Every structure is written in structure tokens, then in C-alpha cells.
Amino acid sequence: MKVVVVGAGYAGTFAANRIARKVRSAEITPVNPRPDFVERVRLHQRLAGTAAAATPLASMLRDGIASRVGTAERIGDGVLTLGDGTDIGFDYAFLAMGSSVRPMPGAVPVGTWEGAERARAALAALPAGGTVTVVGGGATGIETAAEVAEARPDLRVRLVGSSVAGGFSGRARERVRSGLAGLGVDIVDDRVTEVTDGVVHLCSGAAFASGLTLWAILSGVPGLAARSGLRVDPEGRALVDEYLRCVDDERIFAVGDCAAVPGARFACALAGPQAAHAADALARLAEGRTPGPYSPRYVGRAVTLGRKQAVGQFTHPDDTLRRGYVTGRTAVLLKELASRGGKFAARTGTGA
Structure with missing residues (x-):
């Protein structure tokens, strides 16, 4: 079984590693614009000079997974076409390109x-x-x-x-x-x-x-899905069924910010759970079993305020806010554990 994973952030790296664990016969090829895994949740620290945010992708992937540096131009009919014209055939594909940023001129x-x-x-x-x-x-x-x-x-x-x-x-x-x-x-x-x-x-x-x-x-997501003729929502996210498969092509899963999952918002916290569910769904299909439906579940929201302060507010599973919240060193510790946990989960393909 040939599996191509477009994007190697939290969702894509997690999916690739989990598929390798669950489907031993799979030949997995992650495609990423750069040779590094970028911790998006640490980019504000990177720009301020307080932390690193990139790790060589090779060190994040399980043995036997070889990534390719490139940009995805089009996907469909079992083929991913890269920006340099190279085609990669697949039996299944995972779209995990994340979300995009469209800055105002001058910013x-x-x-x-x-x-x-x-x-x-x-x-x-x-x-x-x-x-x-x-x-x-x-x-x-x-x-x-x-x-x-x-x-x-x-x-x-x-x-x-x-x-x-x-x-x-x-x-x-x-x-x-x-x-x-x-x-x-x-x-x-x-x-x-x-x-x-x-x-x-x-x-x-x-x-x-x-x-x-x-x-x-x-704001929005990379245009691969729309450019390839897959149905998307107004923000450009690929429409998916209850198993996180694109509604136009059951061979293509979409996870993370680029997937139009009902009840989901742009959030790194959902990247791992969605990648885990889609990888498990593929494993079930490979065994001839029917996968289960996905439903987003939230726990809380948190922000750091420099290196010594943070605020976290608990949520209901549907993302509505609870009254309870934490601050100070407790909140800092929880946010840091969540950030480290996200990277660890992506590298191991476990949890979520």
C-alpha cells in the first residue's frame, strides 16, 4: 500500500508515524515544503529569540519513512503532482497542509x-x-x-x-x-x-x-484541494465525511486545519486527534473493517504571556467555555506540557 502525506506539521507527521505503526505494509511518503518539522505554536518564541521552533524532519519520522521536499500542485486519480512536475502515485493520501496566512501589505x-x-x-x-x-x-x-x-x-x-x-x-x-x-x-x-x-x-x-x-x-488554507477540483468550504478547507475522507475521493483523507470538520476550528489541539482517527480509519479499511466516525472534543484554551505567565480556560467538549480557569505557574506548566506533548505525539504517532 502506497500512502502519500501532504504536509509534515503536527497532523502530517503524526499521521505518517501512526500509519507506519498500524499498517506495517504501507510505503509512506511525506511531502513537505522544507526539510524541517516546524512547531507552529513556538513561532512567536522563535521571532523573539527566546526558543527554537524547527527540528530536522528526518529525526521526527520512524525508520523506513523517507520524506520529500517539495510543494504539492495537484492531487487526484491516485496521483500527487509536485510543483516541479514530478508525479507520486498513491493508494491513499492524507492532506495535512495546515492553515495559511494572508498578511496585509506592509505587515x-x-x-x-x-x-x-x-x-x-x-x-x-x-x-x-x-x-x-x-x-x-x-x-x-x-x-x-x-x-x-x-x-x-x-x-x-x-x-x-x-x-x-x-x-x-x-x-x-x-x-x-x-x-x-x-x-x-x-x-x-x-x-x-x-x-x-x-x-x-x-x-x-x-x-x-x-x-x-x-x-x-x-486566514484560509493552501489552495491544493480547491485547485484539484475537490469540494471545499468558503475558507478553502476540503469537505470530508464522518471518517475524515474527502467527499469527492474516498482515497484522500484530510486532517487538521485544511479539513472542513463540523465543529472544528483552526487549532493545533485538533491536529493530533484528527490524524490519529484518520490513520486508524485507514488501518481498519486495510483489515476490511468499517472505521468509526470522528467527533471533535475540546478540553480548553490557553495562551502564554511571555515565559512566566499564562492563562488557561477550560471548555466543554463542544468548545463552549466553562467558568473555570488557571493562571500563573500552573498555567505556564500546563501550556508547556501541551506544547511538548504535541511534538512528542507527532514524533511517536501515539496518544490523541
């Missing part, structure tokens, strides 16, 4: 490896007294603003979003915002309309100078 994206590297260089070159503007009030924006503010207290840091920390509620939301303020981050609840010549313009009509503007909003 540097922080949700990709390339963007984080550009931001890292620009931040290092920014002199004391300069201003950094982070656009996006979700987890990526919050963690980026906090990390930069803690690593570079000589800079002024602004966080602009229509509802900063809106993914939390009640006291947990208050703790996130007060934690940012404690690091010296200026919170601006507004929308950015334009970034031109180092000036950030807002919906309210306000404008201010910015030495470096970082874009921390995820």
Missing part, C-alpha cells in the same frame, strides 16, 4: 516559518525606542505581543484587534488583558484598514507610526 506574517524568520531579523534590527504593532487579537497575536514585550522591554508594543482575548470569557479574559498590560503592551480594540509607509491606519480613523508591523491572523 510581516508570524504564522509561517518564513514570516517568523523575516520578523526575527526585522525585530533584531529595530533600535531601542522603536514601535512594534501586532495585528490580531487571538492567541497568536496575544502570545506574539507578550513575547516581544518581554524579550524587548526597550520597545513599545501595541496589540490591535477587534476583540483582544475574545476567545476567553469573564475573569479569564480580564487576566489575559491585565497580563498584557503588565508587560507594557498597549491594547487597541479596533480593526486595521491599511499599513502604508510605516503607518498603521484603523477603522476609527486613528493612525500611528510603526517600526515593525506583525500580522498574527490565520
